[in-house]
Amino acid sequence: MSHAPHADTAARRAASGGGPDTAAPAVARRAASGGGRRRADRARRADRGSRPPVPSLAAALRELRGAFAGPLHLPGSQGWERERVNWSGTVAAEPALVAEATSAADLRAAVRVARAHGLPLALQGTGHGTVVAADGALLVKTGRMARVSIDPEWEVARVGAGATWGEVIDAAAPYGLAPTSGDTRSVGVAGFTLGGGAGWLARKHGLAADNLLRAEVVTAAGRVVAASATRNSDLFWALRGGGGSFAAVAALELRLHRLPRVHGGVAWFPLERAAATLARYRTWALREQPRELTTAVMLVRAAPPETWIAGPALGIRALYAGDGRDGERAMRGLLEVAGAPVAGGYRTTPYGRAAVGGTAPRCFELLPDLPDDAIAAALALVDGERGAAAAVELRCWDGAVADAGPQAGPAGHRRVPFSLKIDGPASAVEPFAEHVTGGSFLNFLADQSRTREAYTAADWERLVRLKGALDPTGLFGSTHRIAPPAG
Secondary structure, three states: OEOOOOOEOHHHHHHHHOOOEOOOOOOOOOOOOOOOOOHHHHHHOOOHHHOOOOHHHHHHHHHHHHHOOOOEEOOOOHHHHHHOEOOOOOOEOOOOEEEEOOOHHHHHHHHHHHHHHOOOEEEEOOOOOOOOOOOOOEEEEOOOOOEEEEEOOOOEEEEEOOOEHHHHHHHHHHHOEEOOOOOOOOOEHHHHHHOOOOOOOHHHHOOOHHHEEEEEEEOOOOOEEEEEOOOOHHHHHHHOOOOOOOOEEEEEEEEOEEOOOEEEEEEEEEHHHHHHHHHHHHHHHHHOOOOOEEEEEEEEOOOOHHHOOOOOEEEEEEEEOOOHHHHHHHHHHHHHHHOOOOEEEEEEEOHHHOOOOOOOOOEEEEEOOOOHHHHHHHHHHOOHHHOOOOEEEEEEOOOHHHHOOOOOOOOOOOOOOEEEEEEOOHHHHHHHOOOOOOOOOHHHOOOHHHHHHHOOHHHHHHHHHHHHHHOOOOOOOOOOOOOOOOO
């Protein structure tokens, strides 16, 4: 494979990550900004670096030291303090041990040691999907496995388990290629893809999971295997949306798409145009919106300063996979109802520079339609000081997402066209109770009790059966765990 500029990111990551740290004193600067960590938490750990590991952990550590090439961090060490926190600092785990994997061989060693010594196992790339603390676990971080290489002839990216979408986008860009990434460059490729991966190219090219061609993984039996449509096909099916419950990913091969430029951005409008725009959107998005175009209509309680709107506003996010003239033509049917924007707009750029963004999915639901009552409920959520939400976003998926054939993975409820994102408390969903399906997308689902709702009934049953066959002891899946069949 050819390598794009900056494609080999592993060395860059390692340079900033520090070296082995298995017995450092318990000091430690915090890597994250500290959200979610308290003084009591710090005081409780003040002397942890001087405590000897418990016997079972000591035996596991001895075995791991003999087979694991990456850094190992004991509780209280600087590395442990740095690596135990997710990307935002909202989840600060207390793992028994942190291991920074550098290869598939390291992952295999960690899996074998965790299984042999009865240690819970947690795998983490960037930590964007981490909502369950890996307390008492062997926490394996894959940030050092960040190599990205591009084959421009076959239009394929080979991506290490710790790579981010930004690194893939930058590596593919010199060849006029783009991946089916999400709306945030810092999100890890592996977790996003295993969870389905709904992004701005989904209507044209499908979910990220639909673009997975091959995976190199470590199984619960401690074997390094390849999974594809023709090899370990049941495992491959489960990896395309089943989350992290089936194997430890070492690398993925992903289909890229010829896309030198896109047309997109965010335009802002007065809120008075919102009701009419959403009423138009519910039919336009399904009947007139071309697959090259993905749009989302959002309502915000406080308009951005550049809009000069005091209070709530209407925004329309859009990305067209093509040039500006075609993009403007494709948007015309919606924008003629929204009117002239008061700020923002759309421009033609390389894919990696498109500034479209997204709404924080504190609540996420799916809707078969956008009836008037649902539109009214969305508007009420951002109604000045009384509004319960900072933002509400309604988006139409459909297109290639809905067209996936019977061999597609279990990701999402593909034939439900609309999604609802709310940046607000759980109670903000209540006005939509009679309109939502109860289903969800795994990557947007924080509630661990709702994991089953991310799948159709048939896909869930198949996932549970495969869990029993591939990981009968339940080694994998610290977040959105799928349990093996009872008995």
